[in-house]
Amino acid sequence: MNAETLLFLLTTVMELATLLCAWLGVRRARTDRKQALAIVGVPLLVNIILYAIYRTTPFFYLGVVLLICIPFVWPRKSA
Numbered sequence: 220m221n222a223e224t225l226l227f228l229l230t231t232v233m234e235l236a237t238l239l240c241a242w243l244g245v246r247r248a249r250t251d252r253k254q255a256l257a258i259v260g261v262p263l264l265v266n267i268i269l270y271a272i273y274r275t276t277p278f279f280y281l282g283v284v285l286l287i288c289i290p291f292v293w294p295r296k297s298a
Contacts, residue, residue, distance in 0.1 A: 229269060230277050236262050237281040241288045252294035259288050 244259035263285040270278035 226273060233266060233269065233278065233281055237284055241285060244288055244292045248292040252292060255292040256294065259285055259292055
């Protein structure tokens with residue numbers, strides 16, 4: 220498997236994982252906020268690592284999408 224094919228597969232998998240985890244994290248925020256933060260945080264870290272390795276913009280923008288989701292799942296003392 221050459222580098223371009225691997226990059227395409229990683230990008231596709233991370234796009235799907237980012238969309239799914241962003242949706243699940245926001246939906247799960249009502250019940251267990253720490254688990255929701257983990258659901259959003261793990262793919263965020265993977266996107267950061269993949270951006271550091273490949274230096275391509277899709278991983279950067281996927282990380283930005285997950286960063287935007289974090290305030291909606293951040294655990295509050297009042298909840």
